[in-house]
Amino acid sequence: MKTPNISKAIKFVVLLGLISLFADMVYEGARSINGSFLKVLGANASTVGWVAGIGELIGYGLRMFSGYLADRTKRYWLMVILGYVINLISVPLLALAGMWQVAIIFIIAERVGKAIRNPARDALLSFGTQQMGRGWGYGLHEALDQIGAVTGPLIVSAVLFYQQQDYAMAYSILLIPALVALSILWYCKKLYPLPENLEIKRITVATSGFRSNYWIYVIAIALIAAGYADFPLIAYHFKAQGLANDAVIPIFYAAAMGADALTALILGRLYDRNGIFVMGITFLIALGFAPLVFFGNHIWLWIGMILWGIGMGAQESIVRAEIAGIIPQDKRGLAFGTFNAIYGISWFVGSAIMGLLYDFSLWATVLFSVLSQLIAVLVLFIYRRRKNQTV
Numbered sequence: 001m002k003t004p005n006i007s008k009a010i011k012f013v014v015l016l017g018l019i020s021l022f023a024d025m026v027y028e029g030a031r032s033i034n035g036s037f038l039k040v041l042g043a044n045a046s047t048v049g050w051v052a053g054i055g056e057l058i059g060y061g062l063r064m065f066s067g068y069l070a071d072r073t074k075r076y077w078l079m080v081i082l083g084y085v086i087n088l089i090s091v092p093l094l095a096l097a098g099m100w101q102v103a104i105i106f107i108i109a110e111r112v113g114k115a116i117r118n119p120a121r122d123a124l125l126s127f128g129t130q131q132m133g134r135g136w137g138y139g140l141h142e143a144l145d146q147i148g149a150v151t152g153p154l155i156v157s158a159v160l161f162y163q164q165q166d167y168a169m170a171y172s173i174l175l176i177p178a179l180v181a182l183s184i185l186w187y188c189k190k191l192y193p194l195p196e197n198l199e200i201k202r203i204t205v206a207t208s209g210f211r212s213n214y215w216i217y218v219i220a221i222a223l224i225a226a227g228y229a230d231f232p233l234i235a236y237h238f239k240a241q242g243l244a245n246d247a248v249i250p251i252f253y254a255a256a257m258g259a260d261a262l263t264a265l266i267l268g269r270l271y272d273r274n275g276i277f278v279m280g281i282t283f284l285i286a287l288g289f290a291p292l293v294f295f296g297n298h299i300w301l302w303i304g305m306i307l308w309g310i311g312m313g314a315q316e317s318i319v320r321a322e323i324a325g326i327i328p329q330d331k332r333g334l335a336f337g338t339f340n341a342i343y344g345i346s347w348f349v350g351s352a353i354m355g356l357l358y359d360f361s362l363w364a365t366v367l368f369s370v371l372s373q374l375i376a377v378l379v380l381f382i383y384r385r386r387k388n389q390t391v
Helices: 006-040 045-073 076-089 092-096 100-129 134-162 167-172 175-191 212-227 231-240 249-274 276-286 289-295 299-316 318-326 329-358 362-390
Strands: none
Touching: 006 045, 006 076, 006 100, 006 134, 006 167, 006 175, 006 231, 006 249, 045 076, 045 100, 045 231, 045 329, 076 100, 076 175, 092 100, 092 167, 100 134, 100 318, 100 329, 134 167, 134 249, 134 299, 134 318, 212 299, 212 318, 212 329, 212 362, 231 249, 231 289, 231 299, 231 329, 249 276, 249 299, 249 318, 276 299, 276 318, 276 362, 289 299, 289 362, 299 318, 318 329, 329 362
């Protein structure tokens, strides 16, 4: 059997990373100001928490269906292209929103587009990462992804600074990287019409798919999601407490995304060498973000956002690499979709709870966040022990 060329696989991963780079400029740029934008339009903290949660619920919940559809039809590229178009075009349309009720339609639509394309995109990415190392491949992709996640918030911050808080202009300018991302996507699809051929096929048995270890792992990451405060709520807190003005809030997000990118690269290498242990230690470190961002000020806010970014870097890189490593190729679309659906439901429940708690008690908000993540780490180490016993 002919061995796929590793350089072609690396190029494929890099191209997918460049698509994510420009796509993240769009929706992460928007995400960095959505919370404060909703505040300007008259929404309260409960509404912001609900919008963030329902967006993640719908966005992640749909992934089980889209992942199943991708595996069933093998039309991975079709799902990816359709999802990116909806995902990226919804953001500039926020420039037309004059009421928070209208704004949430576009915010949720952006999440729906991401739900359509993500399981298929993750499956495509898994085909290219096998030979270069799962952790390193996903880490490299996430690092490129986060370059865009840093750049996007900086762009909208500059627009808000120089255009006197003109949110419509900030959202409109994001149409440019959206079109660039779609152009690279078209080129990548032409160059790699059958990316599954990049992966060296291995013989697997039918029972190698959704074993109990998979579900234990999903529970652990779902608990992380439940306890992870979404940035719109953090941005709302910064604005409501007068901790940062509109132009500075996106810079906090950019700093977190920078930490995310660097963390993903480092963790990718460490994960390939040391496995799931690296993930547990990372989440133990990252859970300190909650008391710092909600109780701190000045330098502590920046440290808190760096820790928040470290946790996000793990969630977007080695968390997905573990799924790719334990699930056979023909089931990965459904595996990623199911994983993300449960993750999203947990994110929704956690965001809704923290939004409600915030209106009554900051202490309760922080306690909920920290305890959820501590329990998650405990479950993660149970998963690690069971996995080692079956090897």
